[in-house]
Amino acid sequence: MEIEYLSSDQGTDNESTRSSRVSGRSNNSSRRSARFKDEDRYVEITLDVRDDSVLVQNVRSADTEGPFLANQLERRPSFGSQLSFKLRQVSQELRRMTSFSRLHKVDRSKSGAARALQGLRFMNKNVGSEGWIEIELRFDELAVNGALPKSRFGQCVGMSGSSKFVDELFDALARRRGITTMFITKAELHEFWQQISDTSFDARLQTFFDMVDTNADGRITEEDVKEVIALSASANKLSKIQDQAEEYAALIMEELDPDNLGYIELHNLEMLLLQAPNHSTNRASDSRILSKLLSEKLIPTREPNLIKRCYRRFAYFVEDNWKRIWIVALWLSICAGLFTWKFIQYKHRAVFHVMGYCVTTAKGAAETLKFNMALILLPVCRNTITWLRSRTKLGTVVPFDDNINFHKVVALGIAIGVGLHAGAHLTCDFPRLLHATDEEYEPMKPFFGDDRPDDYWWFVKGTEGWTGVVMVVLMAIAYTLAQPWFRRNRLNLPKNLKKLTGFNAFWYSHHLFVIVYILFVIHGYFLYLSKKWYKKTTWMYLAVPVILYACERLIRAFRYGSKTVHILKVAVYPGNVLALHMSKPQGFKYTSGQYIFVNCSAVSPFQWHPFSITSAPGDDYLSIHIRTLGDWTSQLKAVFSKVCRPPSSDQSGLLRADIARDLYEPRLPRLLIDGPYGAPAQDYKKYDVLLLVGLGIGATPLISIVKDVLNNIKQQKEIEEETVDQSGVKGNKRKPFATRRAYFYWVTREQGSFEWFRGVMNEVAENDQGGLIELHNYCTSVYEEGDARSALIVMLQAMQHAKNGVDIVSGTRVKTHFARPNWRKVFKHVAINHSDQRVGVFYCGAAGLVGELRQLAQDFSRRTDTKFDFHKENF
Secondary structure, eight states, rough: EEEEEEEESSOOOOOTTTTTTTOOHHHOTEEEEEEETTTTTTEEEEEEETTTTEEEEEEEEESTHHHHHHTOOOOOOOOOOGGHHHHHHHHHHHOOOOTTGGGGGGGGOOHEEEEEHHBBSSSBTSSSSTOOHHHHHHHHHBTTTTTGGGHHHHHHHHHHHHHHHOOOOOOOOHHHHHHHEEEHHHHHHHHHHHHHHOOOOHHHHHHHHHHHHTOOOOOOEEEHHHHHHHHHHHHHOOOOHHHTHHHHHHHHHHHHHHTOSEEHHHHHHHHHHOOOOOOSSSOOOOHHHHHHHHHTTTTOOOOOOHHHHHHHHHHHHHHHHHHHHHHHHHHHHHHHHHHHHHHHHHHHHTTHHHHHHHHHHHHHHHHHHHHHHTTGGGOHHHHHHHHHHHHGGGTTTSSSGGHHHHHHHHHHHHHHHHHHHHHHHIIIIIIHHHHHOHHHHHHHHHHHOOSSSSSHHHHHHHHHHHHHHHHHHHHHHHHHTTTTHHHHHOOOOOOOHHOOOSSSHHHHHHHTTHHHHHHHHHHHHSSSSOGGGGGOOOHHHHHHHHHHHHHHHHHHHHHHHHHOOOOOEEEEEEETTTEEEOOOOOOOOOOOEEEEEEEEETTOOOOOEEEEESSTTTEEEEEEEOOOOHHHHHHHHHHHHOOOOOOOTTTTTSSSEEETTTSSSSOOOOEHHHHHHHHOOGGGGOEEEEEEEEEEGGGHHHHHHHHHHHHHHHHHHHHHHSOHHHHSSSOOOOOOOOOOEEEEEEEESSSSGGTTTTTHHHHHHHHHHTTTEEEEEEEEESSSBBBBBGGHHHHHHHHHHHHHHTTTSSSSSSOOEEOOOHHHHHHHHHHHSSSEEEEEEEEEEOOOGHHHHHHHHHHHHSSOOOOEEEEEOOO
16 A cells, blocks of 8 residues: 655654654644555545644545545544544554455355354453443552553453453553553543443454554554464463464464465454354254253243242252162161160160260260271272172162262261260260269179279270270371371471371371271270170171271282283373373273272382273273372372483473383383272263263373273174174174263363373374264363454464364364353253263263262253263262
C-alpha cells in the first residue's frame, strides 16, 4: 500500500510513511490529507486538527464503506500529547479498510461465526463474569491515588495466572486509546472492560489482532506471530511449543501468506478463526433428539414428600453398597456377640463383686481384640485374595476391591478395643482392687496372691503388665505413622521431625507387628483371671490367620528369588516419571490392570512397593511407570539416572538407556518383582463397553487395558474370519472377548506427561481402523477452548494436525483437549451410544474425583437404560 500526504499546514510536521504519524502543537490549526493507495483503488481523507480535537473534513473513496468508516473515526477531545497517536490510528483503520473487499470470500455462516466466537472469549465464566459493579469495587481496593497500575490490571478484571498475557492485553487496549502511562483511571478501565467483554466477533477479533500487531501498522509479521505464540505458550505452560515458536510461526505464515508478502492482515486472521475445526467430546454421530430427551430426563427433580425422599436415598445407598453393608454388618455382629458373651461370663464370676463392670468391659473388649488381631491379617493376604477374585465366584458377593479399606476399618476396631481394655484396667479395675477390704480381697487370692498388691507398679512389672504397655506403644506408633498426614508428608513439620515421617517410616513401623503379635500371645497366656490352658484362647484365634500370612510371605520369598528380571530399557520422562522395561520371567502370566511389587536392593533390601503393569499380556516384555513422589521412588530414580544418557533425536524422554539397542551395557541395579496381584481394573473383560478415566500417573493400569483391548479385538476378528473345517466347527475354542468398545480419558496438568505413553497412543491411532477405541487426552494447564489465552494454540493445533497429522501438545496422532472434561457430557455421550448396555467405569487417580464419577455413574444408571458399574483403583 502506498501513502501520499497533502499538507496545507506550514507548521513543523514529522512524517512517517510507516505509521502515518503527524505531530503538532495543540494551539495551532492544521489540515492534513492522506491518500491511501491499494492497487487501483484510492481512499482520501482530510482531517482538521484544531486545539484538542480531530475532525473529519472530507472523504473521497471508490468504496461505499469509506464514508461510514470515516464517521466512526471522529474522536472526542483529547490532550495534545495524543494527537499524533490518533492520526496514526486513522491511517491504520483506513489501511485495513482497503482490504475489506476481500473479506466477503470468508465463510461467515452462523455455525462458523459461532465457532469462531467460542475461540476468542476474553471474558468467560471464570474471568470477569461478575460484571462492572464488582470490577469497580475491586478497582477501589487496588487503585493507587485514584489510578490502577498495570501490574494489578489482571487481578482487577479477574484474569489471574497469566501475567504476561494480561500485560500484552493491557498494552493493546492502551495503544488503541493513546494511553502511554502505566496507570489507568476508572473511566479508562471501564472502556477496557467494555471492549474485552464485548460479545461481537468483530470486537473480539480486533482486540486479539491488536495484541499481535504491537506496532499498530495493521500488519502482522512473522516476528509478531513468533512473539504471540511464545506468549500464548507461556500463559498455558506449554514449554515445548514455546521452544518451537519459530517453527510454528513459519507454519502460520506459510498458511496465511501464500504470496510471501512478509505479513498477514486482519482478514487473514479472521479466515483462520472461521475455518478452525471444533473438536468437542460429543461426536457428530450423537442424535440431537436423543440427546435432548436424555438431558430432559437427567434434570434432577426433588421429591416433595420427606419420607419418600429419605426412603429413596436409603434404597439407592443400599443398592450401591450392599456388598460393603453385609460385610461390615457381619463384622460388627461378630464383635458385638463376642463382647456380650465375655461380658455376661465375667458378670457371673466372683471377681465381678470386687471390680464390677470394669472387669466385664475389659474382658469383653479383650475378646474382640483377639478376633480383630486375627482378622486384620486376611485383607493383606494378597495371593489368597487374587486367587479368590480370579478363580471363584465370591467376587459377586464379597467386595475384594475394598480389602485395604476393610483392613483400615478393622484397625480402627482394634484401636477402640485397646482403648476400652487398657482404660478399664488402668482407671477402674486396678484402683478398685488396690482399695478393696480384706474381706473383698479374699476371693482374689487365687489370682493375685495372698498379699494384696501395694501400687500400680506391681501390675506394670508383671508379664501381663509390661507386655501390654509395650504393645500399646508400638501399635500407637504404627497407627499414627499410617495416617495420610504422616505417610504422605502432608504436615509442615520441622526438618528433624520430617525425617521420621513419610512412606519409609510407615513401612518400617508397620513391620513392628511381628513384635506385637509375639507379645500378644505372651500377654494372652499370662492372664490374671484365667489359669487353665484351654481358657487362654488367644493362640486359637491367631493360629490360622498367622499361618496363612506366614505361608504368603514364604511363597513371596521363594517366588521373587526366582524372578530376577533383566532391565531392557530405562527412560526418565518429564513430570518425574521413571519407565522401566524388563524381561518377562518364564511362566509369568498376568492380566491387564494387575500390579506387581518391586524391590531394588540398591535402594533398600527390605522394601517392596506396588506398581501397575503398563504392558499388555501379549507383549514380550514387562513394563512399569513410576512417579517419584516419596523417599524410595526418588532414590530409585537417582540410581537409574546414573546409567542413563540424553536421548537421540528420534527418542523421547529426558534420559534413556536402551540396553537392547545400545552397544554398551551399563551396570544396572538389580530388580526383583513379586506378583502379579489382583486389582479392580482386571475385571474389565466382563463388560462390552469400557469407560477408562486416568488422572496423571493413574493412567498406568488403564494403558495396559487399552493395549489389551486392541490386541484382543484383532485376535477375535482373526478367529471369526477363520475358515470352517469340513465338520462346520471352528478349530479354535477360545472364549470370546466381551469388550467391543472402549473410551479412554487421560487428564494431566503437564505437557511433558504425554511422552510417557506416546508410543501406545500412536499405535492405537494407527491400528484401530474401526474406531473401536476413543482416546481423549486433556491438558489442564491450557485454558479451556473458548478462552482468548488459548485461541492461538487451538489454531496451531488444527493447522499442524491437518498438515502433519500430529498434535502440537501431546506429540501424538491424538488431538488434545484443553482444561478439564465435562464429566456429565462424557457419561451422556456414552449413554447415548450404548443404550441397554452395561458399561464398566474404571478410575485410577486422585481421590477428589471419585465422588463425582461415582455419583454420575449412579445417576445415569437410574435415569437411563445404560447401566454404569463404577470401580476405583486401590493399592
